[in-house]
Amino acid sequence: MNYEAVIGLEVHVQVKTRSKIFTSVGAGYGFEPNTLTDPVVLALPGVLPVMNKAALDAIIKAGLLLGCDIAPVCKWDRKQYFYPDSPKNYQISQYDQPICLGGAVEIELPGPSRNVMGEHKKIPLTRIHLEEDVGKLNHGATDSLVDYNRAGTPLMEIVSEPALHTAEEAYAYLQSLRATMIYGGISDCDMEKGQLRCDANISIRPVGETKLGTKVELKNLNSISFVRDGIAHEIKRQIAVLERGGTIVQETRDYDGMTGTSQSLRSKEMAHDYRYFPDPDLMPVVVDEEWKNRIRAECPELPFDKQRRFIDTYQLPYTLTSVLVWDRELADYFEEAAKLSGKPQAAGNWIVNDLLREVGNAKSTLADSKVRPAHIAELVKLIDSGTVLTNAAKEIFVEMFASGEMPGVIADKRGLKATPTDAGELEQWCRDAIAGNAKALAEFKAGKDSAINAFKGPVMKAAKGKANPKLVDETLRKILAEI
Amino acid sequence: MSSELFYRPIAELASALEAKQLSSIELTRAVIERTKAVEPRVHAFNSFDEGDALKQAEASDARRARGEARGVLDGIPVALKDVIAVEGQPLTASSKMLANFVSPYDATVTTKLKNAGAVCWGRLNLDEFAMGSSTENSAFGPTANPWDTTRVPGGSSGGSAAALAAGEAIATLGSDTGGSIRQPAALCGVVGLKPTYGLVSRFGLIAFASSLDQIGPFTRTVEDAAIVLGAIAGHDERDSTSFKATIPDYRAELVTRKGPWKLGIPKEYFGDGLDPEVGAAVEQAIAFYRAQGCEIKEVSLPHTQYCLDTYYIIATAEASSNLARYDGIRYGHRSSEAKDIVDLYFKSRAEGFGAEVKRRIILGTYVLSSGYYDAYYGRAQKVRTLIRQDFLNAYKEVDALLTPTSPVPAFKLGEKSDPLAMYLCDIYTIGVNLAGLPGISVPCGFTKAGLPIGLQLIGQPFEEANLLAIANTYERGHEWAKKRPNL
Numbered sequence A: 001m002n003y004e005a006v007i008g009l010e011v012h013v014q015v016k017t018r019s020k021i022f023t024s025v026g027a028g029y030g031f032e033p034n035t036l037t038d039p040v041v042l043a044l045p046g047v048l049p050v051m052n053k054a055a056l057d058a059i060i061k062a063g064l065l066l067g068c069d070i071a072p073v074c075k076w077d078r079k080q081y082f083y084p085d086s087p088k089n090y091q092i093s094q095y096d097q098p099i100c101l102g103g104a105v106e107i108e109l110p111g112p113s114r115n116v117m118g119e120h121k122k123i124p125l126t127r128i129h130l131e132e133d134v135g136k137l138n139h140g141a142t143d144s145l146v147d148y149n150r151a152g153t154p155l156m157e158i159v160s161e162p163a164l165h166t167a168e169e170a171y172a173y174l175q176s177l178r179a180t181m182i183y184g185g186i187s188d189c190d191m192e193k194g195q196l197r198c199d200a201n202i203s204i205r206p207v208g209e210t211k212l213g214t215k216v217e218l219k220n221l222n223s224i225s226f227v228r229d230g231i232a233h234e235i236k237r238q239i240a241v242l243e244r245g246g247t248i249v250q251e252t253r254d255y256d257g258m259t260g261t262s263q264s265l266r267s268k269e270m271a272h273d274y275r276y277f278p279d280p281d282l283m284p285v286v287v288d289e290e291w292k293n294r295i296r297a298e299c300p301e302l303p304f305d306k307q308r309r310f311i312d313t314y315q316l317p318y319t320l321t322s323v324l325v326w327d328r329e330l331a332d333y334f335e336e337a338a339k340l341s342g343k344p345q346a347a348g349n350w351i352v353n354d355l356l357r358e359v360g361n362a363k364s365t366l367a368d369s370k371v372r373p374a375h376i377a378e379l380v381k382l383i384d385s386g387t388v389l390t391n392a393a394k395e396i397f398v399e400m401f402a403s404g405e406m407p408g409v410i411a412d413k414r415g416l417k418a419t420p421t422d423a424g425e426l427e428q429w430c431r432d433a434i435a436g437n438a439k440a441l442a443e444f445k446a447g448k449d450s451a452i453n454a455f456k457g458p459v460m461k462a463a464k465g466k467a468n469p470k471l472v473d474e475t476l477r478k479i480l481a482e483i
Numbered sequence B: 001m002s003s004e005l006f007y008r009p010i011a012e013l014a015s016a017l018e019a020k021q022l023s024s025i026e027l028t029r030a031v032i033e034r035t036k037a038v039e040p041r042v043h044a045f046n047s048f049d050e051g052d053a054l055k056q057a058e059a060s061d062a063r064r065a066r067g068e069a070r071g072v073l074d075g076i077p078v079a080l081k082d083v084i085a086v087e088g089q090p091l092t093a094s095s096k097m098l099a100n101f102v103s104p105y106d107a108t109v110t111t112k113l114k115n116a117g118a119v120c121w122g123r124l125n126l127d128e129f130a131m132g133s134s135t136e137n138s139a140f141g142p143t144a145n146p147w148d149t150t151r152v153p154g155g156s157s158g159g160s161a162a163a164l165a166a167g168e169a170i171a172t173l174g175s176d177t178g179g180s181i182r183q184p185a186a187l188c189g190v191v192g193l194k195p196t197y198g199l200v201s202r203f204g205l206i207a208f209a210s211s212l213d214q215i216g217p218f219t220r221t222v223e224d225a226a227i228v229l230g231a232i233a234g235h236d237e238r239d240s241t242s243f244k245a246t247i248p249d250y251r252a253e254l255v256t257r258k259g260p261w262k263l264g265i266p267k268e269y270f271g272d273g274l275d276p277e278v279g280a281a282v283e284q285a286i287a288f289y290r291a292q293g294c295e296i297k298e299v300s301l302p303h304t305q306y307c308l309d310t311y312y313i314i315a316t317a318e319a320s321s322n323l324a325r326y327d328g329i330r331y332g333h334r335s336s337e338a339k340d341i342v343d344l345y346f347k348s349r350a351e352g353f354g355a356e357v358k359r360r361i362i363l364g365t366y367v368l369s370s371g372y373y374d375a376y377y378g379r380a381q382k383v384r385t386l387i388r389q390d391f392l393n394a395y396k397e398v399d400a401l402l403t404p405t406s407p408v409p410a411f412k413l414g415e416k417s418d419p420l421a422m423y424l425c426d427i428y429t430i431g432v433n434l435a436g437l438p439g440i441s442v443p444c445g446f447t448k449a450g451l452p453i454g455l456q457l458i459g460q461p462f463e464e465a466n467l468l469a470i471a472n473t474y475e476r477g478h479e480w481a482k483k484r485p486n487l
Helices: A053-065 A167-183 A224-243 A289-296 A303-314 A318-324 A328-341 A344-361 A373-384 A390-403 A407-414 A423-435 A438-445 A449-462 A469-482 B010-018 B024-042 B050-065 B108-115 B158-165 B182-188 B222-232 B250-256 B276-291 B302-325 B341-352 B355-367 B374-394 B419-426 B430-435 B464-476
Strands: A003-014 A077-080 A090-093 A104-108 A120-132 A136-139 A144-147 A154-160 A196-206 A216-221 A251-256 A261-267 B045-047 B077-081 B119-124 B171-176 B191-194 B214-219 B262-266 B295-299 B400-404 B439-446 B452-458
Touching: A003 A167, A003 A224, A053 A120, A053 A154, A053 A167, A053 A289, A077 B302, A090 A120, A104 A167, A120 A167, A167 A196, A167 A224, A167 A303, A196 A224, A216 A224, A224 A251, A224 A261, A303 A318, A303 A328, A303 A344, A318 A328, A318 A344, A328 A344, A328 A373, A344 A373, A344 A390, A373 A390, A373 A407, A390 A407, A423 A449, A423 A469, A438 A449, A438 A469, A449 A469, B010 B024, B010 B222, B024 B050, B024 B077, B024 B119, B024 B158, B045 B158, B050 B119, B077 B108, B077 B158, B108 B119, B108 B222, B119 B158, B158 B171, B158 B182, B158 B214, B171 B191, B171 B222, B182 B191, B182 B439, B182 B452, B191 B222, B191 B464, B214 B222, B222 B250, B222 B439, B222 B464, B250 B464, B262 B276, B276 B295, B276 B400, B276 B439, B276 B452, B276 B464, B302 B355, B302 B374, B302 B419, B302 B430, B355 B374, B374 B430, B400 B464, B439 B464, B452 B464
Parallel strands: A216 A251, B077 B119, B077 B171, B262 B295, B262 B400
Antiparallel strands: A003 A154, A003 A196, A077 A090, A104 A120, A120 A154, A136 A144, A196 A216, A251 A261, B045 B119, B171 B214, B191 B214, B191 B439, B400 B452, B439 B452
């Protein structure tokens, strides 16, 4: 039998704010345990939460970027359960009135080859709500230690509809969501630092069936690849269970990305009763149009929109855009170089092929690169005018990357500019070359334009490789037209 | 100044301090000596720090000597209920759970008192986590009523009321969730004010029921209540439920607001269970106001019969959640017997909490449970809205309401062993909390057995200035505040 998987993802994204969501103590990663704490974080007797508006700004931005409806009021609820990582033994969250409803994440599936754009889909969202992150437990042999540095970090929970059907789609969904969050400056989404975490709800059903099968929740998918692998593994596991004549049990399973296996954590019977109720310590916050408009003005163009614009406006090939648009800084860098040079594709090629390679080799970053868009633009112009030849340009690039000097300066200093040739001398070399290749001349005259290239080699040889190729081409054509 | 400094009102002491006829050190010493003398019989305090108090008094005198006195509270010893955080001092909520907890920070009211120059003095006993009406639920033993030490002082702020009645402080702070300031004030013959919800910051107050809790003063006179309220009221950025109100000069307004007022008598507050002596005293108070030219009008608060049920659903639901943090993990009592994490929770909480606290946690957990929420908590919130509406409707016709504070005077220690009988002590006070209104209890007489009786006046939201002026009118016409217990 053929099966179809139905997948819904619950993604937690830490919001990048200076302070925690309900107190002024700093938020961050990599600090000494329990140093990012205060009486509120530790839930000492008598403390009260006060909402950090920056966290609300961030989730409103996320909602606007993803096309959600923004609720007119931000209301807080307590989600109650006992666990040592939760200082109050309840988590301040949003239950029945999430701040964002609806919306969608646009994804691109792999195309037939990497040069060809794949199919696009919009994966609908159920909701996004804001809550506080919990602390972290470190289990030793005989005891467990709690670090509350993470506790109280603003956290968004982004819940998709069960509208994904393959591990690849889930992978693409996360890539796109992550890029959107980074683009919006909402989160750095570093999964190693727990800034993006993903749980998947997976069920299968025979193809054609409309009723949903029993779902299994998969947890601890702590890299985007593990999400893909874990889901693929779970789909296979469920198919195997059904094929054996078994039934799927509603449960939560823990996926181990290192071994590629999963095991049951708890069954439905052990599910929590969270006893949600409105938090009496926090007043509902009204989100008016003015607030939304202020955030809307800060919303950047999203990667897929940018990609479509790059293709339309700059006539860039898909392959270039698929590298350029996923990093907002890189895309901005490209656009500046494109505008300064007036040659978007050439600028794009230099950035994607040469600059990114050098940055990678140097284990550096684009921001730290001494090569700025103005360098790229000048280099592109030098080549375009024939002042610098491609091979020389490659040399210039390496030096430019190391020193940060402008390409024109390097070309002058190192004598890498094409030699300005005496017009008469060049014309003579051209006439000689044409005279020396009657076959090519006949072909050219018969209409084969590329035959002109046969004359260029001898001319370049005579010029010891330093002739301006554009000028050579022009001169040859002038003479050929006369013959 | 003459003897019994510790029984004088703030207003009088402040004048003496200002005139340099008295120093804060003298005053604070008098309070300390009095406390040491009567505390074995009263047990109003969980702890006090003599050295710390004298240091504050010394600092106050030094300020005054430099001409930098901070106003009427500078140098006045004010003791705090042991649910209000004072940096470096114990904060126990009269619970074994927090027996060894020392607060690393000040509550907002504490900061405000310190900024006003008050001497923060002593941690006052209460029913554990403010749950109770007699102070018998304290893990550290009950407080006695100074008027009859075989009787309770009321609760939960029994320590705050008893300390004042016994001369162990010049003013005290308490907290009121369902009557916990007004009822003990009535039973101990002092003034107790529960402000409008949101007027005084709750930051640093150990939460019982967040949507009901409010800090307020216990004082000897209405004027003193106006003074202390003025010092602690006001918006606080650290409490989202605190109101952005401009705070009037309550003391000055006592004089400028002259009435006569329209006073409502809610008929539901004079039914079964009201002690005849209490009823008679309140009737006399009504007659007094009428004689003053006030219009007296019977009003109805038709949802009064639902107050107790509504209160015990909302308050316990919030309490079950607020008290979840006491788990033995980060601070507080931790069982030494626990085998694993779940066992640690069970044993620490079983050992750390008393019976009444457990009863309310269980009740609150139940009413919030999946499948019961709508029938209990959801319904209770709707009824709460109706109860508030009753009051607001009444205020279309009258300026304030007049009722007994407590249906009965102070009862014997150990007399009410049935929790439901105890809950009925708050029958006249909890509606005020559910509606978020200000309420004040002022002494209005004594029973034949010599026990104090309290008159409750209930005001309109954020109209404390009016409420205090109405109460002040009564107080000026009577001598109750001058009577002292025999200790």
